Amino acid sequence: MVEVVLESQHPPPPSFKIGTDDDWMVEWRRCKDDDPEWPVIQSEVSTAPFPFLLRTREGWYLEPDPLHSLARRLIAPTVSLLILTLLVHSMEPGLVKIGFLSEAIAGSYRIGLLDYPKMLLVAFPIFLLPIVSRMVANLRDIRRQNAYIESPLESPVISLVNERNGVR
Structure with a gap:
């Protein structure tokens, strides 16, 4: 388990939690008074999508029909x-x-x-x-998207190395 404090000049995104405590988990929240002293990482925080997601449709996006x-x-x-x-x-x-x-x-x-x-x-x-072909394409996209959602991905394998300057 890796727990760190992330400091940034930018406003943070809303709190979220992905995963479960008994499996892999990512959680973003504000620091609490009773939190222990965790390593501090200085970083830029933004809610904007990454540039590579804006210029390409690769990754977890499905290709349009x-x-x-x-x-x-x-x-x-x-x-x-x-x-x-x-x-x-x-x-x-x-x-x-x-x-x-x-x-x-x-x-x-x-x-x-x-x-x-x-x-x-x-x-x-x-x-x-064009209207009918767009409707058919949307229905085919929805069917492919539902098939993608119904076959979940396996849990990721993540390895972290704790160094003096932070986590790598």
Whole structure:
């Protein structure tokens, strides 16, 4: 067991305890009056993530599903297609009159009390592709994350050497 006092100029993080007393344990708390004289270590304390965690997704993070990347790449083209379809639909009478647009794809289908443009019935499902692929990717990520959580890691093997200047 190693017990030390950590002194820092920065405000400490909240108290926490990981592990159990009969196994490996890490505990962070304020010093108490009845604590014995423990070795003192001067160090910087911060709650900010380590820089290597900010610039990489390695370590205990799971790789994101490749569908996320596909969904991001699909957003701009599908939104552009939807806007173009709505623009063409707004100019449809003039485009049909000059012969630029065929009567077969111009016009609307009446479903119930509403009219739905024919081109929009094709463009809107394509517009939904990034949303649906993102939902599928999130569900696959959650499934992989739950599988990762259900198979816990073995207890770590830690060795410490007590030196005159502190713990190494």
